[in-house]
Amino acid sequence: xxxxxxxxxxxxxxxERIYNIINxxxxxxxxxxxxxFGRRLDKPITxxxxxxxxxxxxxxxxxxxxxxxxGMSCPMNCPKTIRNxxxxxxxxxxxxxxxxxxxxxxxxxxxxxxxxxxxxNIKQTLLMFDHRNKGKSSWLKVARDE
Amino acid sequence: MNKNKNIANLGDPLPVLPGHVSQGRFxxxxxxxxxxxxxxxxxxxxxxxxxxxxxAQLFDGYVDAINATDGSGANCHMSSxxxxxxxxxxxxxxxxxxxxRDRNRIAIQGDVLGAAALxxxxxxxxxxxxxxxxxxxxxxxxxxxDSVSLLNTIKIMRDESRFLSGRPLDCSPNLFLGSxxxxxxxxxxxxxxxxxxxxxxxxxYIQSQYCFDLDLLKSFxxxxxxxxxTKNCFMLIGVGILASARSARWLRDNVPGVHIPDAVINxxxxxxxxxxxxxxxxxxxxQKIKEIEGVSGIHIMAYKQEKHVADVVKQSGVLExxxxxxxxxxENEVKEKI
Ligand code: SF4
Numbered sequence: 299x300x301x302x303x304x305x306x307x308x309x310x311x312x313x314e315r316i317y318n319i320i321n322x323x324x325x326x327x328x329x330x331x332x333x334x335f336g337r338r339l340d341k342p343i344t345x346x347x348x349x350x351x352x353x354x355x356x357x358x359x360x361x362x363x364x365x366x367x368x369g370m371s372c373p374m375n376c377p378k379t380i381r382n383x384x385x386x387x388x389x390x391x392x393x394x395x396x397x398x399x400x401x402x403x404x405x406x407x408x409x410x411x412x413x414x415x416x417x418x419n420i421k422q423t424l425l426m427f428d429h430r431n432k433g434k435s436s437w438l439k440v441a442r443d444e
Numbered sequence: 445m446n447k448n449k450n451i452a453n454l455g456d457p458l459p460v461l462p463g464h465v466s467q468g469r470f471x472x473x474x475x476x477x478x479x480x481x482x483x484x485x486x487x488x489x490x491x492x493x494x495x496x497x498x499x500a501q502l503f504d505g506y507v508d509a510i511n512a513t514d515g516s517g518a519n520c521h522m523s524s525x526x527x528x529x530x531x532x533x534x535x536x537x538x539x540x541x542x543x544x545r546d547r548n549r550i551a552i553q554g555d556v557l558g559a560a561a562l563x564x565x566x567x568x569x570x571x572x573x574x575x576x577x578x579x580x581x582x583x584x585x586x587x588x589x590d591s592v593s594l595l596n597t598i599k600i601m602r603d604e605s606r607f608l609s610g611r612p613l614d615c616s617p618n619l620f621l622g623s624x625x626x627x628x629x630x631x632x633x634x635x636x637x638x639x640x641x642x643x644x645x646x647x648x649y650i651q652s653q654y655c656f657d658l659d660l661l662k663s664f665x666x667x668x669x670x671x672x673x674t675k676n677c678f679m680l681i682g683v684g685i686l687a688s689a690r691s692a693r694w695l696r697d698n699v700p701g702v703h704i705p706d707a708v709i710n711x712x713x714x715x716x717x718x719x720x721x722x723x724x725x726x727x728x729x730x731q732k733i734k735e736i737e738g739v740s741g742i743h744i745m746a747y748k749q750e751k752h753v754a755d756v757v758k759q760s761g762v763l764e765x766x767x768x769x770x771x772x773x774x775e776n777e778v779k780e781k782i
Contacts, residue, residue, distance in 0.1 A: 382590050382638075384631070385701075386624060392631075395574070402630070404631075425596065
């Protein structure tokens with residue numbers, strides 16, 4: 299949801315803290331389920347990830363989540379899917395060049411990063427993503443070191 | 445036969461000087477510490493190569509390199525690769541603009557090799573305008589890469605002599621790598637960070653968006669200089685020749701990323717001869733930009749005002765009497781063909 303997405307980037311600091319607390323537990327859980335069930339639970343786990351991240355970030359399930367490096371603003375909502383933004387067309391009021399009714403995803407990202415402890419990660423170059431991962435779970439990818 | 449051979453030789457690459465990456469003149473001019481001037485050609489809606497040459501000739505003796513735009517504004521024109529190939533055959537020094545809108549990583553890497561093979565020495569990496577603003581809004585936007593990952597890709601091909609996939613190249617492309625920056629639109633505070641990112645990804649020169657606001661430029665450049673960014677990257681600042689107050693307003697309202705302060709438009713509006721005043725404004729801005737620390741050159745974007753580029757450069761005096769190299773020897777030959 300657009301409004302929630304804006305809220306998330308503006309509360310990137312709190313979300314980062316929550317993420318840092320629950321992330322280790324989630325990874326332990328996912329590794330354990332992988333050990334016991336193999337890949338049989340991939341579908342429901344992916345569904346949970348999709349639901350949670352869609353609610354908070356309008357997640358597009360690119361399969362290569364970089365939210366922690368983009369100020370909690372999902373770059374895949376940029377109409378040009380820029381992973382190192384913004385483009386040069388941002389409107390004077392901070393709205394997107396392509397969709398004037400939407401805040402530029404990358405204006406929100408740099409703003410969100412400012413509030414995060416590891417906000418400097420936004421300065422790393424993010425390489426192009428692997429299109430084969432589209433629709434797959436990022437959580438499982440990290441848990442399995444894929 | 446003989447004639448053609450002669451022409452082909454004009455575009456032959458120069459030896460790579462120490463500390464240089466390319467075989468082109470543009471890099472040499474910048475590294476020698478000269479104040480460089482570049483401009484751009486709007487590729488024709490035509491299959492006639494002479495139209496490219498007629499446009500290029502307008503700049504003879506006043507610019508160090510000519511950008512060939514790549515479907516700018518998401519409108520269809522002759523490809524930038526073809527324009528560059530025509531220009532190199534005649535000894536010009538083109539900068540090939542590569543946008544990520546229309547091609548994926550397979551096509552782009554192929555074009556990078558092709559451009560280098562055709563004698564192109566400079567490339568400018570852009571994300572590109574969205575298809576929705578152009579004349580084919582129903583086209584599929586690609587955006588497989590963005591301007592930063594494209595820089596990185598070409599850098600890998602040049603420095604590591606391989607494709608992204610890891611497959612080795614027999615001969616790597618010696619390209620002088622550039623990109624764009626727009627210091628005049630949000631997030632203004634982070635545009636310097638973005639510049640740093642682009643330099644890290646491989647940018648060796650930058651051509652900026654139109655500058656009509658010197659205060660914004662000065663604060664941007666100050667931060668860039670303070671952070672040491674201009675040591676590793678040549679900054680060419682974009683300037684524009686406006687046609688009239690009305691067209692300036694149109695540009696500001698309709699072209700993404702163009703920031704023109706009211707003061708500039710009011711000055712144009714108040715002038716008797718708006719066209720001449722627009723050239724005065726451009727020349728004045730150029731002179732002031734030249735004084736700013738860390739700036740290495742000017743990039744003139746004069747869409748539909750190309751015939752005034754030489755005059756404005758002359759009027760501004762930024763070349764300080766230097767005459768950029770031009771393929772003089774072929775002048776007559778091209779005219780014959782025209
Ligand atoms: S303005 Fe922002 S969201 Fe819109 S295309 Fe450019 S970078 Fe993407």
